[in-house]
Amino acid sequence: MIRLATFKDIPTLQQLIAISVRGLSTGYYTANQIESALKYVFGVDTQLITDQTYYVFEKDGVIAGCGGWSKRNTLYGGDQHKEVEDPLLDPAKDAARIRAFFVRPDYARQGIGKQIMQHCEQAAYNNGFRSMELGATLPGVPLYEVMGYRAVENIDAKMPDSEILQIVKMRREL
Secondary structure (H helix, E strand, O other), X not given: OEEEOOHHHHHHHHHHHHHHHHHXXXXXXXXXXXXXXXXXXXXXXXXXXXXXXXXXEEEOOEEEEEEEEEOEOOOOOOHHHOOOOOOEOOXXXXXXXXXXXXXXXXXXXXXXXXXXXXXXXXXXXXXXXXXXXXXXXXXXXXXXXHOXXXXXXXXXXXXXOOOEEEEEEEEEEO
């Protein structure tokens, strides 16, 4: 079941994000990159909860996955990654953002990410957006490619501890 995330979900979401990144990023990133990304990049973006564009997927009484879309400029990262107010996008000319997708490893490859993606794309479309962009981590690229997203730019995100996280900017027309 997909539902809107609430501020009460944040502690559970922070745990889910850490479990997801540590469990699904092995083989794509080094242990140092994973821990650095958890410290400096990955986390809940509370603006998405405030905007009511962030969702959780509950299965068997467990929050098994989360993800959202945004009408704001930020491409990726949680609260700790942003330093300024996040300006609104113009649906007439800008692409909405797919943001902060994480699935518990024990629920991976069961269609949870795909269902949340479809929910987000429909919501963005209903809000006037006709294209989507996202900053994909390397383990997420195969899912997004299956969903019709194409790579448009490779980004080497340098973190404060000098670790580099490879991100793939991807785009899809709705």
